[in-house]
Amino acid sequence: MDPLSEFIRGITKDNPIFGLVLGLCPTLAVTTSIDNAIGMSAGTAFVLICSNLMVSGLRKQIPAAVRLPIFILIIATFVSIVKMVMEAYFPSMFAALGVFIPLIVVNCIIIGRAEAYANKNNMFYSLIDALGSSAGFLLVLVLIGGIRELLGTGGIAIFGTQLLSIPINPITFMILSPGAFLTIGILMAIVNHIRAKKLARGG
Amino acid sequence: MVADASLFQIFMDGVFIKNFLIIQFLGLCSFVGVTKDTKSAAGMSGAVIFVMTLAATVSFLIYNFVLVPLKLEFLDLISFIVVIAALVQLVEFVVRKNVPSLYRSLGIYLPLITTNCAVLGVVLLNVLNEYSFIQSVVFGASAGLGYALVMLMMSGIRERTTLVNVPSSMRGLPHAFLIATMLSMAFVNYFGVIPL
Structure with missing residues (x-):
């Protein structure tokens, strides 16, 4: 188990959104712009890193029967x-x-x-795991936020600086809720397609 | 949203305009996870309506009569989570003892509700909008009804499309999300239909 592959695993195979399909609500709700996507990922990353470290550090003290309520209390404190x-x-x-x-x-x-993960591994690997998952979450949120902001407003601006603009009529649909479902549906189909191709090549 | 919103307006908000599942994106895990057949969708919806209404009621009382007088508002999140978890457990005990047939049909869905963000969302939105007691309860119940409405529509559509021949990479979740896109388009139109 080397740290780098543990980190990469959080972005690719165990990616929170496309691999494990966890945490869909914030993914769809806050990705109307890249700014929001970055803010949300930063908040989630802080909580994930702190809770993974704390759970891992206390894993020998936490009784197995009541571990879930304790996890929730630890997470609620950091949130x-x-x-x-x-x-x-x-x-x-x-x-x-x-x-x-x-x-x-x-x-x-x-x-x-x-x-x-954190309940079974030491603090160092739990930190790496949290960093990997946070990076995977950030990438997906920025990707979805970027697509929706670009098509929905006709340009991308990060914290007030205009980075990119395309000469289209803004499609308001994309920053409303249906656009979120459409974007993630199509992205998931692409991920499935790539995965199936990889499998066919390997086997 | 102001505190003096009429009850009808809050009701329409909860069911249609601010529908929890497809406008506000709260509770999506159950939306894609439990809508493969109508029966389990109905069970989940029943449990959610029940717990949402109760959670809105109890958390209003706790927030306004315990946390605010003691100036402990910063503990709201932790106390709401504990309240919801305790409430779900309590409901499970009561239903199992008194209505065993209902327990058998809701059974596995009750524990799932503790981590359903729709329930915590109702409670937090009630505090954010500064709703009164009656308004909180009405908002809780109507959000539950809106949840049930969309869950039943979604599971009905998914049941009828199980045999449709879609491309292999679209099968499963992508397909469900595209159905949700169309449902959501219909609901976005309520913004204009019901004037506020």
Whole structure:
């Protein structure tokens, strides 16, 4: 088990969205722009890293029978921290992400990693695992957010700087809720297609 | 949204305009996971309506009569999670003891609700919108009804399309998401139909 492959695994095979299909709600809800996608991933990454470290550090003390309530309490504590920090220092981001910041608490990615990985491995590997999953989550969110922002507003702007603009009539559909379902449906079909091709070549 | 919204408006909000599943994207895990057949979708919806209404009621009381007087509002998230988990457990005990037939049909769906973000979402939105007690309960119940409506529509459509010959890479989740796209397009139109 080498650290680098553990990190890569979080982006490819165990990617939270396309591999494990966890945490769909924030993925679809906050990806109306790249800014929101980055803010959401940063909040989730902080909670994931801290909870993985803490669960892994306490794994010998936590009784198996009550481990889930304890995980939820640990996660809720870190989410409260994120919520208060974001409300104080990034009020516009907090307003845009709204109820989805406190809802990180029930994000299945975090409790999934705690239960499936941090509960069984030491702190170093749990940290690597959390970093990998966070990177995978960030990439997918930025990808979906980028597609929706580009087609929905006709350009991409990151924190106020215009990066890219295309001469199309903005398709408002893409930043409304149907656009989210359409984007993730098509991306998932592409991922399935690539996976099937790889399998056919290997076998 | 202001605190003096009429009950009818809150009801329409919960069921159609701010539909939890396909407009606000809350509770999507169960939306793609439990809609393969109508029977389990109906069971899940029943359990969600029940727990959502109860959670909205109980958490309003806890927030306004325990947390606010003690100036502990910053503990809202932790206490809501604990309240919902305890409530689900309690409902499970009561239903199992008194209505065993209902327990058999809801059985496995009840524990799933603890981590359903739709329930926590209702509670958090109630606090955010500063709804009164009656408004909170109505919003909880109507959000549950909206959830049930979409779950039943989705599972009906998915049941009827199981034998459709779709390309192999579209089978399963991508197919479900494209159905959801069309459902969501229909619901987006309620923004204009019901004036607020």
